[in-house]
Structure formats: structure tokens, C-alpha cells
Amino acid sequence: MNNVNQAILEIRQILGERLSTAQIVREHHGKDQTWNPGQPPDAVAYALSTEEVQTIVQICARHKAPIIPFGTGTSLEGHFTAPHGGICIDVSGMNQILEVNSEDLDCRVQAGVTRKQLNTYLRDKGLFFPIDPGADASLGGMTATRASGTNAVRYGTMRENVMGVTAVLANGEIVRMGTRARKSSAGYDLTRLMVGSEGTLGVITEVGIKLYGIPESIRAGVCAFPTVEACCNTAIQVIQMGIPIARIELVDAEHIIAINAYSKLTMVVQPTLFVEFHGTDAATHEQANMFADIASEFGAGPIEWATQEEDRAKLWQARHDAFWATKAIKPGKEESIATDVCVPISRLAECVVETQKDLEQNNIYGPIIGHVGDGNFHVVLFCDRSDAAEVKRVKAVYERLIKRALAMGGTCTGEHGIGSGKREYLALEHGNGLDVMRSIKAALDPLNIMNPGKNAAP
Ligand SMILES: Cc1cc2nc3c(=O)[nH]c(=O)nc-3n(C[C@H](O)[C@H](O)[C@H](O)COP(=O)(O)OP(=O)(O)OC[C@H]3O[C@@H](n4cnc5c(N)ncnc54)[C@H](O)[C@@H]3O)c2cc1C
Structure with a gap:
């Protein structure tokens, strides 16, 4: 039996007003933007240091109270969500940039630092951190979900960019994992174990990450195509030819309609690739020309280049706001599932085209957008929860999409993670690998207090 109430009393003695049981605060910490059911925690603890997180975890462990880490x-x-109640540990106040080592191109931050905060801080130093999920997420949350974004095709995901973490484990121990060395063969890779652990193995309090020099030349543009398939085939060829493209994003015609309305743009309503090249002036020119040649083979229109920095920023902001844009255009169908399958690049066009057919045949509004250079795409599935027949059709399309990606050697989630929403697909993807995950979980958290009911956690 757990004793969450006793844990709340003891944590309040330490945090005072930084422990909240207010309904509105609990609800904000218990429900995301999709149709996954929400469940508020019993209380939200706003921690400010690794030691404070440790104390909270120790109290929760003593009372067997579930702990749910929270970034943004x-x-x-x-x-x-808190299906078993418990204490949400919100680390957003842990927002200090602890060190920047410009000469080594790395830095260490507290887990609550957000990607935009970090990049604003780094700009004057000529450095940047490339991983950019559409939202302004925390580095701790991005580590915990193994996030990526539009730049991953060139710079990798959090998997490639986290060098080390400090975490408080379920037994209250503080463990520093990883080093600042670019490579290491010392022991098991505990850092990688925490990357993608979704709060089920510990609370990450600090993250060490790689940084990059801001490129001398950045060339960005948009290019309309006759079909989504042509966009995918262009992306496939760009990757197969080894063009070091920094961003190559598919945005289908439905998304263009939504983005034009939401971001007040006037893009041609056709399937479009948003692209960007990084390097020296000569290199970006060469890459852009090679891209243009491939694109024209697949029937693309002229590339519209965003020559000014502010035009480029506007373009990518519009891309990042695509999720809100589609939500805004379908007010009657606000329930959405943000799918994110990822397949080997050679199977991308086939997977997208089959999915499009499935959507059409089932009369479902499911705009497609994707980080296609990685073989990763999102079908934003909308449905009206009060329409049982539509819910059934959407669920069936969703399930077929995941099975299609798995059959092609892909994954059910390229970047969003498992959470509680995709748990049933873990076994399908990993087979008895899931048993190994569960053994690790049981060894590190025998009481199952760290984010229970998520990912591989029982
Ligand atoms: C509009 C929009 C666009 C998006 N686009 C992308 C995209 O392109 N690519 C992509 O990868 N994602 C994308 N996402 C998803 C999202 O931004 C990521 O999942 C993000 O990495 C989560 O970070 P967070 O700080 O919000 O974490 P939260 O949502 O607060 O938490 C996420 C998970 O991590 C755990 N967690 C959080 N902080 C810690 C910590 N300090 N220690 C241990 N566990 C922790 C939580 O328990 C939870 O399980 C998008 C989301 C939105 C709303």
C-alpha cells in the first residue's frame, strides 16, 4: 500500500508553496494535447536542485508513492499522466546553463532548460544546439523521450547528442553517467539507457550535450511537387546520394492549407518539401543545385529561397506550428493522434502512399507531414470522439499504419516515444527484447514507483 498523502505532507515541509495540490495545477500536469486520456497527479512538486529531487524521491520511495517527472x-x-496518482516532479525551475565549453563544443545544463532558451544563450558565442522538436521542450524531457526534429537528418537525435546525464534513481541515489569525451568504451552505456527512458528509470537533473558552430552559410527554401510520392522519392534520392542536407521536410497539401491560414502565408497548395543546407557558401550552393536537379526529375516547380534570416525563421516557425495549424482548421474534431512511424529510407514512399490510400478509402482527415530524410512521418489523425464509427475507423487506420511500418523494418515511434499511448506496440516491435527492458526496470526500480504504466514499466 502506498501512502501518497503522507509523502505530500513531508514534501510540503521541505518545499512549502512549491508543492501544489491545486486542481488547475494538477490538471495541467496530467493531460497532453492528444486524445490520450488524462489523469492528474495528487500533487506537483517544483524542484530547484538535484539534491531537492533526491529528497523528494527518497520520501516517495519510503511511502511507495509514484513519481512522474515533468519538463514542459x-x-x-x-x-x-498519473494513472496510479502520485507526485509529479516538475523540473522547469531547474533552468540554469551550468557550463559552456566552446572549444570542445559541448555544454552542461539543468534538465529544465528549454531548447530555445539554450539557443538564445548560445547565439553570441557562434554556437547552436540543433535538436528541435516543434515545441519548446526541456532538455531533460527531450532526453527522456529521445527526441529529434527537423535537423536530425544532419545532426542526429538526442541519442547521438547527449554525452552524459546526472539522474536521481528510484532508490534516491544520485548517479553521474557519461563524460565529456566524444567516445568511451568504459562499461555499459548508462547514458544511453536513460535516453528514451521516459521517466521510468530515474529523474534526470542535468544533461551534457554536444554543440555545433553556426554554419557560415544557411540556404533554406520550399519547393512544390505534383504528389506526395514525388516528394518522398526526391528525399530518398537525396539521402541515397549522400547529400548532407540539414533539413528536408514533407508538408502535404492539407497541411499547406492549414499553415497558410494559421501563419498568414501564401504558399502554393501542393505537396511541398521544406529544405535547408548548411556549410560554406560554396558548399550550400553545390548542395542546393544537386537538390534542384533531383527535384526537377520528380516534377517539382521552382524552389523559392528564403534569402533573409527573418524569412527563414518565419518559414521554420510555420513548419513547427503545423500541429496547431491543423488543429485550428478542424475545430469540430479536436481529438487527434500524433503518429510518428519511421521506416528505412528506401521504403518511405511506399509506406506514405499506402497510408494515403488507407486514409482516402476510410474517409479520414489525416494530413501528413514528416522528417522524410529520416524516413519519419506524421499522420495527424483527427476524429470526433462522439462519432463511434469514425473512432473505430481511425483506430483501424492507426493500427494498420504501425503494422505497415513494422513490416517494413521500421518502428512504431521515430521520436515521440511510447508513453501510455503506444505500449501495446512495444512487444510487437521488440519481441522478447521487452522482457530484457522489464528486467532492467525491475532491477533499478523494484517498487515500480518511477512513472508506472509508461513505456516498459508495469
Ligand atoms: C507542436 C508539437 C510538435 C512536436 N514536434 C516534435 C518533433 O518534431 N520531434 C519530437 O521528437 N517531438 C516532438 N514533439 C513532442 C515533444 O516536444 C517531445 O516529446 C519533448 O521531447 C518532450 O519534452 P518535455 O520537456 O515537454 O517533456 P514532458 O512532456 O514534460 O515529459 C515527457 C516524458 O519525459 C519524462 N521526463 C520529462 N522530464 C524528465 C526528467 N527531467 N527526467 C526524467 N524524465 C523526464 C516525463 O516523465 C515524460 O515521460 C512535439 C510536440 C508538440 C506539442
């Missing part, structure tokens, strides 16, 4: 709450798979 932008995850999309019911990651931070």
Missing part, C-alpha cells in the same frame, strides 16, 4: 509537458503519448 509537450510530449504526445500520455507520457506524464
